[in-house]
Amino acid sequence: MRPQTPQSLHPSAHTDTFARDHLPPAALWPGLTFDLPGLRYPARLNCGAELLDATVRRFGADRPAFHSPGRPTWSYGELQGTVDRIAHVLTDDLGVVPGNRVLLRGPTTPYLAACWLAVMKAGGIAVTVLAQARPAELATMCEIARVRHALCDARSVDDLAKADAPELRITPFGGDGPDDLTRLAASKSASYEAVPTADDDVALIAFTSGTTGRPKGCMHFHRDVLAIADTFGQHVLKATPDDVFTGSPPLGFTFGLGGLVVFPLRAGASALLLEQAGPRQLLPAIAAHRVSVLFTAPTAYRTMLADPSWDTYDVTSLRRCVSAGENLPAAAWHAWHDATGLRVINGIGATELLHIFVSAADDAIRPGTTGLPVPGWHARIIDDDGAELPDGEPGLLAVRGPVGCRYLADERQTTYVRHGWNVTGDTYVREPDGYFRYVARADDMIISAGYNIAGPEVEDALLRHPDVTEAAVVGRPDATRGQIAVACVVLRAGARRDPDALREFVKAELVPYKCPREIVFLDALPRTATGKLQRFRLREPGTVQ
Missing domain, CATH: 3.30.300.30 (ANL, C-terminal domain)
Known part of the structure; x- marks a missing residue:
């Protein structure tokens, strides 16, 4: 069993200790489990180096990594060179030190993904936000995470510049100014040695949407990033190096970060990154790029089926269709299956736990249920006092696994983590054979x-x-x-x-x-x-x- 409390964290590589200093108190951590052999990571671990450098060593530099409509495909070698040049700019020109928070903003593009990987390799902490976030929202996130650096697509700079974050230094990319990141990176070395971060150094802060209140920053470690790939990605999704991923969630959403960056890179596969990824864009993209793995929300599956031109698109390349973000109705599942023969992989995940923790694939799928705990994860149904409820009785879904909720200096930690379990706020029923069926949000x-x-x-x-x-x-x-x-x-x-x-x-x-x-x-x-x-x-x- 791996260390589970802040007192037993490994020595940090962060010179800026803000994130570790603001982890929740030990008593408020959920229990963590590392009962799969693949989850036993070394004490020094940089997830950027593992996702990119280690993948290049395993599969070679010539394999395709990122596709983007109207632009040349990036190979793994080209991606690696771009990432390492950006990392040099971060450390040499911008003065980013390990532990600094770096905000990332822009449409879903290969360059935004490269920026995220560069922040990882440089030992920074990525704060990836939605391109649609408004100035007040951006200001709040910068305040909570004490962000001083930002890499921003030149087309998305205006609202970030309007945010009330006076100490924020914004470096645009994709523009033509002298301080543009692409220009600064062009003269840098294409080789960068990743900072030897601890496996339990904070790698990213993912903010909840904040639509009903002040956003909550969810802190995740370097090992957490790999754990979602080595649980759901490996045991449910079963990605292969020949897969082509795409989907609708942006990289500022952990559903998108996992589905479009972490999972494909961990498997040596490639991803099609779309700036516009609504149902109308997904259908032609799937057909044109022979996409095999699709990540999107239940509504998109229904909308694609209702498209009058549905029959004109060849979607036979698809082999994996993942649905999350909200409950997948059985009617939607059957409609997609009837039209394509594909069994949609339903799942429930959370920003607090980074990605999907209850799901099922292939013959294990049962329409109308979410599925079973993903290997490496555990789930139960509890009442308000934390007592486990019998099968068939609705209650609160409680989850435990290799990733746990760690809010950044937020008293709502005590609401999400109760009795040593992550309590997601969903009402579920566990069937007698172990399947979990969604009932409603608890509220x-x-x-x-x-x-x-x-x-x-x-x-x-x-x-x-x-x-x-x-x-x-x-x-x-x-x-x-x-x-x-x-x-x-x-x-x-x-x-x-x-x-x-x-x-x-x-x-x-x-x-x-x-x-x-x-x-x-x-x-x-x-x-x-x-x-x-x-x-x-x-x-x-x-x-x-």
Whole structure:
């Protein structure tokens, strides 16, 4: 068993000790497990060097690494040279020392990925943010993480410059100015010796979206980055060197960082990085680049199937389709399977735990469930006091594995980590054979006249109606019943908005008390930049009439 508490951390290579100094107290750490042989990492470990330099040694420098529409493909050797030149700029020109936080911002491109790897090799701490983040959000993240350096796509500089972060030094890339990172890097050596960081030195700070409050910075170690590849990537995804990855999540979202950078590089595979990666862009990209591994959200799978030109795209190169970010309804799973013959790999992950920890693939998939604990991870269902609940009884999903929640100086650590487990905020049921079935977010359970109504179950029923393309069910206060279920529905183009017909359809699918009392038709559901449904906006006064 590996060390599990801050008191037993290895000597740090960070000269800037801010991150380690602000780890949660030892008593607030979750238990960690390293019961797979592949998770026993050496004390000195740099994940950037492992993902890039070690992969070049294993597979050679000539293999393709990153593709980008309209640009030449980068080989692993070209990527390595670019990363090492950027690392020299960081340390030689910008004065970045190990442990400094470096904010990364821009569309999903090979150069942004190279910047992330360079920060890793230089011993810095990457703070990768969404390109859509606004100045106030950026200022808050810079304040929380005390960021003083930023590498930013020249097209995304304006909002970062407007952020109230007076000590932030911004270095653009992809522009034509004399201080542009690409120009500074051009004269540097293509060889850089990675900083020998400790396996438990902080490598990245990933911020939650902050849509309902102040963002939380989730600190992850160098070993954590490899652990997600050596659990989900190796044992569920089973990536091969010949795979071509792509997907919709940006690199500022840990779902995207894992799916588009960490997993392919760990396997010696390549990734197609798309600046625009909505469903309309994914279909032609899959066909043109013969993509074999796809990462996206449930809505994208349904939207691609509804595309009138679906039949004109050749998607036969796909062999792995991963869905996460929100629950995958059984109806969506079956629709994709019927159209493609592919079994979507459903999964649940969290920014706090970096990536997916419950999932299943191939014959182990059971539509309507999330799956089983990923090898290397453990899960149980608990009540509010931490007691394990019997199979079949809904409760809180608690998870333990090689990665644990470590908020950056945030009192909400005590909410997420309870009784030594990471408590994700999801209500689940464990079936007698060990499968975990999603019920609702813990705060999304609708209690109406004493009945528990799980919004996702009602959504799944609505989505089985041929006219419904999206659905979200939320609770609204009601003087008589406490709450009533309100369904917000998006219909296919040209469909008639008939709430009574939809209500009768749901009553035929579910027991009557689960039928929405009200149905509201919307042109689109509110979502974050990463495609995650913003249920809280549907609960706001005036949003649902």
